[in-house]
Amino acid sequence: MAALTFDSALYAGLLWDPETSQLLGDGAEISAMIRVEKALASVQGRLGIIPAEDARLLTAALDQVFLDAGALGEGMKRDGVAAPALVMELRAQINEPFANWLHWGATSQDIADLALVLRLKQILMLFRDRLDGLIGMLAELTREHRQSVALARTRSQQAAPTLFGLKAANWLQPLLRHRERIEAFLPRLGVVQFGGATGTLSALGTEGIAVMDALAEELDLERATPWHTARDRIEECAALMTMIATSLGRMGADFVLLAQSEIGEIGFAGAGGSSTLPQKQNPVVAETLVALGRFAATQIGAIHQAAIHVNERDGAAWTLEWLALPPLVAATGSALLRAGEALEALRVDPARMLANLEATRGLVLAEAASFALSAHLPRGDAQRLVKDAVAAVLKGERHLFDEIAVRTEAPIDWNALRAPLAYLSTAQALIDRVLAEADAMLGAR
Amino acid sequence: MAALTFDSALYAGLLWDPETSQLLGDGAEISAMIRVEKALASVQGRLGIIPAEDARLLTAALDQVFLDAGALGEGMKRDGVAAPALVMELRAQINEPFANWLHWGATSQDIADLALVLRLKQILMLFRDRLDGLIGMLAELTREHRQSVALARTRSQQAAPTLFGLKAANWLQPLLRHRERIEAFLPRLGVVQFGGATGTLSALGTEGIAVMDALAEELDLERATPWHTARDRIEECAALMTMIATSLGRMGADFVLLAQSEIGEIGFAGAGGSSTLPQKQNPVVAETLVALGRFAATQIGAIHQAAIHVNERDGAAWTLEWLALPPLVAATGSALLRAGEALEALRVDPARMLANLEATRGLVLAEAASFALSAHLPRGDAQRLVKDAVAAVLKGERHLFDEIAVRTEAPIDWNALRAPLAYLSTAQALIDRVLAEADAMLGAR
């Protein structure tokens, strides 16, 4: 346990995500706020709202300032938001009359929300790239195991043959949709926030909307009406991150199950040991994926609670958003990194898969037998016959098809049925469908 | 407290949503499952997978059956899913050999998920219509109060003048986005689920994909690859519903605050009384909106947890989805109804708004004064002057502008500044922007 686990050096081996941490950090937040103030001055100079020369001097001066987060701590305590202290500190550093134009007509929330949007956009683009990387890795894994026969397990029980490639395709398919979701969402997220003290833009007289729209352009964002209190875009962003984290958590949960000693169909290079048990190889990275998914699925609740944001600004709801968004973003970022590490380290054992399948003595081919028999017997009779044979297999030592063969003379080529790949042509076609989508997506980059 | 609050007759007055309840009910679920089985038989008859005549007889017979939920209870206990008992019961009722073709090549989850998708689509379309209704009501409210001067409050403090119409536009703006989200999401939600026992479609030989695609068409759904274990569409649906509920919860929270005795800017016709306090008018419907929003923001966590769904089917995760989705859907449906009731009953009191504003003796015009002075004094001097005047107002009885006038000879028309509508032209333009979007959306229906 560390102050906060994502920031702990002790837990860094499990959780560390340097790029996301950097984007969530104090430095990035202060830089983004300064970038917003600079864009505002620049736009207002251009529109003649503040003197053009002062705007030029001010933006130039803003390129030179350096602010330490610690300097804003007292202001944050007093004001509940960093911008007032930031503005005061910048004015003090610049110490010229033109610095009075800084922050002209803006409110703290304009600055804070824009700094958030700019960073969330960067973060989402980072996550998009990481998703692309995972999609590539999973597509390769899928392709590689397009013919690797494996056991499907439903409700914890061995069910029927499948392909390991189809398992991989099923880890892949939601990522393709998340990738599309990010693409569709980025312009919804990347909108300007500029409303002045109470969202009316009244301090700027009739020029408010012109400034707002120009600021959007300057910051490469879409136009919008002020949304100080309408936090649905933040909710959507958080929901999307949670969905990414749970999709990866599901992959991790499958990894843990497939890596169980008794199943052993996968393993991880460099898997963790135990302080006392030399024979063990713990699937640590897979477990971490599960934990991150479940953690994200918890944080999201606070973001939705924070969307109940009253009046023209709600300090309590807003602070709650500040508390819950970073752990969620950090968890998703970490999950994306960990998923890459897990896939890198993944060792698949097709021979063990086949051995596990054969050890069922045909029980997982019961459905296949039942369908094959249905061509010759009424379906009910076929099912009853298979059920009896299954019961005999469970008590004895014989293969299911041998038990069936003694019970019916239906002209079925039981040997052909023993090769599961024969039934799995449709599974291969399903794999190909997913791979085609993945290729189209990666090709379209 | 009732067995479950949404189903309680005692709590019906607060929570009842008959249409959503009906769509969530056992009857609708059973009907949808039968509709899916019928579509499957029909498609398989057409494709020659089962005898065409048998398919005809079977679909005709399925139109006649009646199933009581109670009849499936034992099967649900045994199987953990209703479909096996449903199929058995349907075969027993039909009691003809062609009934053996029922459910051919399908797995229980195909039926259950398709029945879910069909109902969620209906529910989302219902919610879309309700959103349209709310958008219309809020657009009207916005328009009506385009000139109603009111107080903006930030961090619980009176801040500056705004328009009540802008408050209404801010309740409206996220609903416009939710409306678009539903439209964009409906085709992502409305996809076929058909994978057979383990998602490989192997029971249908080489015909699996053809059946799957035809089934999509028959049920008016999009094509897809089997997604038994990839629950991201369910997560997205649930996240969207949560966002709707929290947006309405935020409106409710504002209603509660504006209806406070000391503020009294709104009220509700027929508002609730108290068992002992005759003078009270409780904003019950607004409180209910807040409660429903916070309740939804809790349920969503379980849906994201349920997305960690292992192997080729995970009974525990799936059951969790069944437990958490209905309360969330019920809460969102109820919130949409309650929001309509609240807007119907809403009584806005522009005179009280003005009185509240005037009672501030110009304090909320401090920003306006400061900007007006900045045309004549350095900004820092202007702010200091206003700050002093504010302090004097707080101690004395005078209006802010009178306090300022004695401190400066700057040639400002203080009387003109006293009419807040003068500064609010941009606020009106913002209102118009939101109304234009609403009109475009409602017109496009």
Place this chain on the structure above:
Amino acid sequence: MAALTFDSALYAGLLWDPETSQLLGDGAEISAMIRVEKALASVQGRLGIIPAEDARLLTAALDQVFLDAGALGEGMKRDGVAAPALVMELRAQINEPFANWLHWGATSQDIADLALVLRLKQILMLFRDRLDGLIGMLAELTREHRQSVALARTRSQQAAPTLFGLKAANWLQPLLRHRERIEAFLPRLGVVQFGGATGTLSALGTEGIAVMDALAEELDLERATPWHTARDRIEECAALMTMIATSLGRMGADFVLLAQSEIGEIGFAGAGGSSTLPQKQNPVVAETLVALGRFAATQIGAIHQAAIHVNERDGAAWTLEWLALPPLVAATGSALLRAGEALEALRVDPARMLANLEATRGLVLAEAASFALSAHLPRGDAQRLVKDAVAAVLKGERHLFDEIAVRTEAPIDWNALRAPLAYLSTAQALIDRVLAEADAMLGAR
């Protein structure tokens, strides 16, 4: 999916808990409210606050009334709480002047909270009895398998021998603590709530506290100060229920893992089938336990949110409590029933456990070997030697002890070490510690 899953006939087989549902139902709530009103009249008659004869007539009349939940729906909508309509309806039914004394000096929340406390007490006592039942069953299971050698698995990997009885003791141990927690909590929960309209009891002049204390006694509750807005007891009750549900969810999760086809150490009589796979036995009841645990772990969040309850009464927070408490209570009640069913149906297979252990060819005895060798070699050397031998086992076919024996001449009786029960004397002692606690608890009833 049903309106609400716990109330659905379709899902009853999975979830039904008739006793808890009854205690959560409208009928029980109305009865409890009437019981409270009657106790109040009785106490006030005795204290001379209302005429003794009127009190007698009123309490007698209250024994005769019958109220239908539907009759209170309109009032609930108007008032946001049932009590005003209940009082009106009771007065109308009784239709005598003495009925005016009904509800004298009380507020709706007094009635609602007392009705809640009375039912929660009953529910907790029901859950306590169910816990006792489970403790008995688990104690028996533990005792029965005090010598059943099984594999311990850590981080999904086979680790070392243990006893199945110790697994059972570990499912049992938190239930013993929950049992104690309920006992300690019952008097904290079972307190009077009586504060009048705003918690000051001012309507009753100087008699308020006397009435409050007498009401406590009449209803067999503890004394307290009014706690309309201090919901910590409700939070504590909900947290306790969540802990029960997650402890049972953990047992269910273990059941699912142990019932996996590849492990097969347990099974369930009458386990669920599959619509197409005749060989399968799905551990449905175990999966349901997991789902209920995770569902409860979600609901609790809303109860804690609802504890942020403002002013002297907060309609929104209170309604949120009403929404979230019943699903949580229903989930815990259902989990307690399901756990009993699961234990009833549980089939343990000690032979398979032993076979699984032997199939490891001594790998899970690596720790034992390492400790045995440490008596003869430096610990580091011993660990290295075992590590090498483990590597050889994994590549070859030999037993670990055979691989070790060729690497060292340390005088160890390897044959004796092969009998895992030999190391498990402490595990048996741990079992005995837990059983002694269980016996003490059950004996103390």
Place this chain on the structure above:
Amino acid sequence: MAALTFDSALYAGLLWDPETSQLLGDGAEISAMIRVEKALASVQGRLGIIPAEDARLLTAALDQVFLDAGALGEGMKRDGVAAPALVMELRAQINEPFANWLHWGATSQDIADLALVLRLKQILMLFRDRLDGLIGMLAELTREHRQSVALARTRSQQAAPTLFGLKAANWLQPLLRHRERIEAFLPRLGVVQFGGATGTLSALGTEGIAVMDALAEELDLERATPWHTARDRIEECAALMTMIATSLGRMGADFVLLAQSEIGEIGFAGAGGSSTLPQKQNPVVAETLVALGRFAATQIGAIHQAAIHVNERDGAAWTLEWLALPPLVAATGSALLRAGEALEALRVDPARMLANLEATRGLVLAEAASFALSAHLPRGDAQRLVKDAVAAVLKGERHLFDEIAVRTEAPIDWNALRAPLAYLSTAQALIDRVLAEADAMLGAR
């Protein structure tokens, strides 16, 4: 937004809690683990399990080591837990044969859980002391305002007179219970964890239980059976912290409402300003309390999810616990500090309270009037009369008692009734009840 908000220098002004951060930090965790290893060696030396002299040398050496968290990062990644790397690093630093006895018979989880328990105990004792501080401050506030008449507000509406001291007593009363809960819980939390690799203690032969019990004594903990997988104590600890945070969140929410401009009954010295609105005083610290309460109410869900911990050790569930516990603890610690700061800065304005009450022109005395009239009229008639008078007050300018007086000749001393303190004797008695409890608790320290 910062990497994690509690650790951010930028947000430190809002959130910083140095003592809790220190106890949650890497350094404290490493120290606690070393302390546990040292206690283990010491106990095993005393019991003759390891050579007494080696034990002496080892514990002496452990006093000299220094470990940097960074050195354990790689091991954490590999092993998923810090202890193996810690042990390796300690052995390397000590670099003597006796260091091989380090960690004898223990498993990583023994060390990690004991290090957690030791720190959670310290944290709970810190929180207990902070609670005592808050109890003292709130008791003083209560006492000071034992006669300060204020408005009670129910469901956001002015309801009836109360005392500000009773409001304070209601913030105080749950803290008294939390204080008791901590006292009762400390011995349940402070238990030994020692089970060896799989909870059987088998590596220590027949000495396992003796070591476990001695280790408990050495670390000043209670005896227990190994609870690697039974996380109910952690759940209970987290639930208790959440309850503390929500009780303080509720106080913060009341503060925000009472500090609204239109109510203005309280304020905070040094309250936050606005970047553009000079007249504003934002109740930042109160808003932060609400945010922390709602944040804690979210985190708790993950702790309960993590209690579903499978087999003999569940890496995923355990990692989830590590992720969610620190933010919850940090939020509670911060809330306790913030609550103290808020009470320190609190300015109560009894004159404004009285003015607000008088501005209601007797409406909030309607209940009092109704009860006074009931002594002379049938209750129904009295209520009707008051209702009519209330309606007249709302339309006109007169005081309620004047409106009543013209409607009845009942011999009531209306002037006496105008002094609300007259009805509030019971409220004072309720205050005294709470204060007596607080005094008893603080005196008993």
